[in-house]
Amino acid sequence: MPSTALSNHQIRLAARPVGTPTRDNWSFTSEPVADPDSGGVLVKTLYLSLDPAMRGWMNDAKSYIPPVGIGEVMRAGGIGVVVASKNPAYAVGDHVSAGLGVQEYCLIAQSELARSGIFKVDAKVGTLTQWLNVLGMPGMTGYFGLSDIGQPKAGETVVVSGAAGAVGQTVGQLAKIRGCRAVGIAGGPAKCDWVVRELGFDACIDYKSGSVRDGLKEHCPKGVDIYFDNVGGEILDHVLAKINRKARIIICGAISQYNNTAPVQGPKNYLSLLVNRARMEGMVVFDYADRYPVAIVEMAAYLKDGRMKSKEDVVAGLDTFPEALLKLFSGENFGKLVLQVAN
Template sequence: MNKQIIFKKRPIGFPDESTWSLETTSIPEPKEGEVLIQHHYISLDPAMRGWMNDNKSYIAPVGIGDVMRAGSIGKVIKSNNHPSYKVGDCLTGWGGVQQYVTTDGKGWHKVDDTIAPMPLFISTLGMPGMTAYFGILEVGKLKEGDIVLVSGAAGAVGSVVGQIAKIKGCRVVGIAGGKEKCDYLVNELGFDAAIDYKSEEIYSALKKNCPEGVDVYFDNVGGEILDAALSKLRMHARIVICGAISQYNNKVRIKGPSNYLNLLVKRASMQGMVVMDYAKDYGKAAMEMGGWIVEGKLKSREAIFDGIENFYDTFGRLFSGEKKGKLILKVIEE
């Protein structure tokens, strides 16, 4: 049977248990030219919260009654004359939160799971890694010697942003929640400094850790931290707007950045990005990042939880911060 997480009700604020239901259906049969994929892992990402709102955005909202949208990775277990994919191929795409999915292959791509474990392909070599790579290099226009600040720094995107900036010869300061995460950034990922926003006052912590200001701020969180970062910009600074996790579960209107006029004072820019725009260059990026991983310059950490039944609790960890690294749900039953 195929266990699925079905989207039942648009949440206001943080999703509660009535938002989704776990349902069981029969395993679908691939039509002519399709394959059947058995999912091993599902990617859980903050962006999923945005897809639940009935807003115009960069992608249509998830429909009520649909399988919850998510990135995924798994193996072909049946092919009905698919022209390219055969049984045993490892594919990653947008399979949703379910154990099995059929597809004609559009939007999916094959990866070689003999060279790296599957979770890596939905983590640093997948969307979060691509987001970090194109966000900091293309949108952030990173230059050697830049002072780089990144929020959500221990997360799937932020940790890669900071490490790429170190590889490129920058000073890197990360913002994360809790001493353990901050220690991880400095001691294991080689960040120059880390700010614990849970125990430190953000303005004075920035003053201490970025006394010369910031050339690039990579924002995953929005809210007060974005405002504080705006107050520390250097001339011609760039802010990359990648997300705003602090605001996704708001019941009231999003808090706009009060300090935005520092963009004027510092002739700075703030630019938004969506990773899908860079799809044609994913291969090149994966190659370069794969090289860094092999050389030990880029570390990837996944927080893997087990069982599709635990989707709701696991999803909550995206926002509570109770996880280390890229949040992944293992859905294959062994």
């Protein structure tokens, strides 16, 4: 069937949200699928990565990446299969990872290949959804944030918030592999039990049913050497009160603040950084793109020998995107949140 006989259903940003996004912030469009020109490829989207960063991309504000424009297809990384190619590097049937957008098909011109970040993925190394989790952007975030900024040493205590999420599960498991004590913070007994029993964390604090402050006191008796922050807000302040001298704090995200209509809440206990000669540093995973292959090889080996596990929460259907995205901010997702667009 020629590509022009196909329709590409897309979800575009219709209006910038104030607070939590709603279905009204999106428009649902369709257009014919075009064949690639010389050097280009056409990719059918199979899975899309749903990430907290997407909320920031919807804002018209200066950031590490330009915002999604009104009327543009919503930005998203994903895994797809090449269905038409005029590029010798990609054959029909190849599975690829790329910035595909929230749509059923993505036409990538030769001039856009580099910007799309397209590369072939090997389904024998990891499942397609694992390529969006431990072997994908969340895994790279956890790997380089912990290794390069956290610089863990055996015997140190590592605390990670959002421990049952995509980045958190990688951070805690790597911390254990590096010989550290790993303490997670997650919401609900099921997530906390999974983090400890399945992933091998030493402990997990349930922020929904107990005091994070008391949990840190109980499970971090020697203080906190590394904190990998995915949530910001009050939890960051509680950890700052427990850090050791020369502690390292990795600022990866602040999901508790993304839908605020009031100003973002900054840390109140920041003077603890001064007293403890500690360091707080932000990270953007794209800065490490040239080193992704090194991390992928290492963590693929951990998945193969069982030292690491990868859990994905898969929601089916392109049309469910507006509601599925919100699972990230309610804490409803259990594992890396993935949208299945096609089989």
